[in-house]
Amino acid sequence: MKNSFYSSILVVLAILFVLLITNREALSQLDSNVIMYGAGDLQSLAAGTYYYNWVTSSFGMWGDGSGTWANQWRVTNVDIDNWSSFTWYFNFPPGNYSQIRAWDDSGPLSYSTSISGSRIDVTINFRNIIQPGQSYHLFLYITIGNMASHSGSNWRAYWTVSPGAFAQSFLAALAIPSNSSFQSISPTPTAQWPHDLDWEYNNYSSTMTIDVYYSSSSTVNVPLIQQTNPAWSNSNYGNLPNTSGNSIGHFGSYMIGGLVIVGSSVPIGQKLNVSDFQPNPSDFNLWLKNNLGYDAGSLIVQSALPRYAQENGRSLYFRGFVSGRDDAVLDFYLSSGYPVILGVNPLTDSLGRTYPVHYVLATGKTTVDGTQTYSINDPIYGTTTLYDQWNNNYYSMTLFSTIPADRRTLRISAHSPVELLITDPSGRKSGYDPTAVKFWNEIPGATYFIDAIAADADPSHGLLEAKVLLINVPTDGDYKLSVWGTGPGIYEINSFASDWNGKLSRQKFSGTAQDGSLSTKTITYSSYMGVTQVLFLPLILK
Numbered sequence: 001m002k003n004s005f006y007s008s009i010l011v012v013l014a015i016l017f018v019l020l021i022t023n024r025e026a027l028s029q030l031d032s033n034v035i036m037y038g039a040g041d042l043q044s045l046a047a048g049t050y051y052y053n054w055v056t057s058s059f060g061m062w063g064d065g066s067g068t069w070a071n072q073w074r075v076t077n078v079d080i081d082n083w084s085s086f087t088w089y090f091n092f093p094p095g096n097y098s099q100i101r102a103w104d105d106s107g108p109l110s111y112s113t114s115i116s117g118s119r120i121d122v123t124i125n126f127r128n129i130i131q132p133g134q135s136y137h138l139f140l141y142i143t144i145g146n147m148a149s150h151s152g153s154n155w156r157a158y159w160t161v162s163p164g165a166f167a168q169s170f171l172a173a174l175a176i177p178s179n180s181s182f183q184s185i186s187p188t189p190t191a192q193w194p195h196d197l198d199w200e201y202n203n204y205s206s207t208m209t210i211d212v213y214y215s216s217s218s219t220v221n222v223p224l225i226q227q228t229n230p231a232w233s234n235s236n237y238g239n240l241p242n243t244s245g246n247s248i249g250h251f252g253s254y255m256i257g258g259l260v261i262v263g264s265s266v267p268i269g270q271k272l273n274v275s276d277f278q279p280n281p282s283d284f285n286l287w288l289k290n291n292l293g294y295d296a297g298s299l300i301v302q303s304a305l306p307r308y309a310q311e312n313g314r315s316l317y318f319r320g321f322v323s324g325r326d327d328a329v330l331d332f333y334l335s336s337g338y339p340v341i342l343g344v345n346p347l348t349d350s351l352g353r354t355y356p357v358h359y360v361l362a363t364g365k366t367t368v369d370g371t372q373t374y375s376i377n378d379p380i381y382g383t384t385t386l387y388d389q390w391n392n393n394y395y396s397m398t399l400f401s402t403i404p405a406d407r408r409t410l411r412i413s414a415h416s417p418v419e420l421l422i423t424d425p426s427g428r429k430s431g432y433d434p435t436a437v438k439f440w441n442e443i444p445g446a447t448y449f450i451d452a453i454a455a456d457a458d459p460s461h462g463l464l465e466a467k468v469l470l471i472n473v474p475t476d477g478d479y480k481l482s483v484w485g486t487g488p489g490i491y492e493i494n495s496f497a498s499d500w501n502g503k504l505s506r507q508k509f510s511g512t513a514q515d516g517s518l519s520t521k522t523i524t525y526s527s528y529m530g531v532t533q534v535l536f537l538p539l540i541l542k
Contacts (some may be wrong), residue, residue: 049078060403063335067147070365091119161208170204177337219364227252238298250455250474263447303498319399343396357454416491445472485513497530505530
């Protein structure tokens with residue numbers, strides 16, 4: 001057994017993984033852009049040994065040349081005493097790192113970072129001490145800027161890669177956007193799909209150079225599915241009463257867009273073809289009803305879509321909801337090969353909030369009459385453009401990707417004459433305070449908005465509507481929810497949570513509001529259990 005003294009001396013000697021990436025403008029200067037991954041304990045200096053049962057290193061490319069590095073290991077400790085952590089070193093100018101996550105089979109792991117110049121050190125703390133003879137399975141994801149360089153629509157991804165320590169099985173994988181195509185590939189992959197490459201080897205500890213050219217497009221090829229199709233248009237929608245006016249044909253616009261996104265996802269690590277999954281709105285609608293996919297007002301819970309994808313052998317991640325217009329974000333997702341759900345056809349409430357009541361799927365950029373706009377699949381009006389059908393305006397975006405992201409969400413919806421204000425465990429607020437006449441937006445990843453769907457895209461035909469507080473990647477702990485009455489009536493509040501593994505849970509409660517009333521609830525969120533409890537406090541009349 002080796003003295004734990006050696007665990008303080010690593011930094012240089014136990015390099016597990018070396019990745020060299022260059023940009024097109026500096027191809028002769030490979031050493032200028034280096035990523036180094038190293039173990040956090042000095043096994044080699046201590047003469048301690050370990051080996052990898054397997055290593056999987058996947059790179060998912062975004063449309064701007066950044067990439068998400070997704071690595072997972074199963075490592076066996078041979079003779080290292082009290083092994084408790086790993087450290088990986090990333091040094092890639094200019095040092096643009098984000099969205100770092102670490103976890104094992106039981107859930108998220110804590111980590112710490114240290115930054116110096118363009119270098120970042122990420123230390124992952126094991127859940128338990130790994131003793132000699134024990135194995136451990138863990139993951140690390142990190143998004144890195146400038147992983148590929150380009151000239152126009154032509155891109156180059158170039159690096160050398162090695163597992164460092166001996167690996168019984170080693171897999172390096174590259175996924176380019178689904179609207180891209182390979183131009184040249186070196187070395188020859190052991191497996192290839194339209195947008196994915198694998199290099200897989202057994203008993204491997206060597207170094208290889210990966211050099212891949214590909215071309216990109218701003219158009220995403222996805223099928224048109226219309227809510228008015230007779231095959232499903234008369235199916236009862238959501239949890240609404242079973243009447244002729246409450247059908248998919250009337251209210252199915254958002255659900256249809258989400259289903260197309262699920263059906264068109266081709267995940268990293270699961271090389272499925274689009275044809276392997278045949279989306280059917282009736283089946284999807286039934287699944288949503290039976291699996292916490294609709295709130296009390298039959299509005300869709302966004303994190304239910306990735307869960308449905310999981311159950312159909314696909315990997316999809318909710319990336320966030322944007323209230324308002326942001327062409328830069330929309331262009332980024334389209335260039336990365338992802339269609340985006342856009343909210344169109346707005347209403348405006350008494351507080352001046354503009355919100356959409358119909359939903360279309362953006363599929364690319366185009367020009368109409370000299371005006372830049374977007375190609376859309378409209379579930380009512382078919383294939384058209386935002387310019388031709390909706391005055392070139394949109395008012396919200398719902399974002400998904402197959403590149404991994406944190407699955408944790410908290411969604412609170414209110415169906416009643418109330419406004420919501422939430423305070424997170426750190427004291428930050430999001431929502432609306434009628435007494436201060438103020439909107440709060442302090443919680444990272446939180447959005448407060450009106451969620452609505454109009455029958456036939458026409459509010460006069462019927463309207464589903466709710467106030468929604470949506471938090472992407474919530475902090476564990478107690479959230480104080482203030483429910484402010486804006487008029488007399490019964491309210492119902494639904495709290496939906498997605499845990500670290502994407503499992504959904506729900507808590508619901510109801511009450512009676514009056515104009516100026518205040519009711520306070522405590523909602524406890526856990527990364528492992530989702531929503532765990534709701535505490536009721538008395539109604540206060542203001």
